[in-house]
Amino acid sequence: MKTLEQWFxxxxxxxQNPKNKTIHYICVPSIYFSIVxxxxSIPSQFIGNTLKLNTPVIENWATVVLLFVLIFYIRLSFTMAIKIAIFSVICLFLNYYIGQILPLWLFSIGVFVIAWIGQFYGHSIEGKKPSxxxxxxxxxxxxAWVVENLFSRK
Incomplete structure (x- = not known):
């Protein structure tokens, strides 16, 4: 199994290209956010009926999937898992509030599509295929790479 540093x-x-990196610093978190x-947006009566916490921020499919995502990161780095967990919680809350104003699924699809267009544009600048x-x-x-590059003390 590769270490986090090997993956990075x-x-x-x-x-490597500074423009591509900047695009990634914006688009990668946007894609993550939109997936959350x-x-x-997926109906979650099963989760709500099982947990009975009456908290829509927690009782949804995103929370279930994010728990598995965190397992992936814990296997690589506990510290990175904590950072991703914090970002994930922010995504959950922001998406919850956006969903109170706009159709969340529609907003998320828009962000997802625009961010992927940005990603592919960045790779066209770079001249290399996406990893x-x-x-x-x-x-x-x-x-994790974005978190590491934006918030590391290097």
Whole structure:
């Protein structure tokens, strides 16, 4: 199993151009955020009836999926898992409030599509294919790479 640092080294190979990096710093969190919103949009009566917490921020499919996402990150780095967990909670709350104003599924699809267009534009600038074409696990490494690059003390 690769370490988080090994994943980052391999991911960084196709993310050298400063414009592409900037695009990724915006688009990767946006894609993550929009996926959380899409998952929150799935009806979740089963979860609500099981947990009976009466908290829509927690009782949804996004929370269930994010628990599995955190397992992936815990296996790589407990510290990174904490950082991703904090970002995930922010995504849950922001999506909840957006859903009070707009149709969340529609907003999330819009963000998702625009962010992916940005990603592919960034890779056209870079002149290299996105890493996830080689290994789908890079879809999980991207958010960690952004967190590491934006908030590390390096």
């Amino acid at each position: 080294e391999e991911y960084a190979v196709s993310h 919103g899409l998952l929150m 996830f074409i080689k290994d789908l696990q890079f879809l999980m490494i991207g958010p």
